[in-house]
Amino acid sequence: MVDTARIRFPDDMTRAADPDGVSELDRYATQAVERLKQYARDEPVSFALWAFGVGFVLGWKLKPW
Numbered sequence: 731m732v733d734t735a736r737i738r739f740p741d742d743m744t745r746a747a748d749p750d751g752v753s754e755l756d757r758y759a760t761q762a763v764e765r766l767k768q769y770a771r772d773e774p775v776s777f778a779l780w781a782f783g784v785g786f787v788l789g790w791k792l793k794p795w
Contacts, residue, residue: 770777
């Protein structure tokens, strides 16, 4: 039986399939972070209130006790 989890594609095939070397998920994550940074620069008060609100709700729901 062939163990497909251990098969590694040759480097030239990998580069041909994805020439940038960055996966699509990495691109989406980078774009999302850049948009958040831009929003934080444009609307600092609104961003701070949203961050506080999200942190408060997560802290309240995930409290350790």
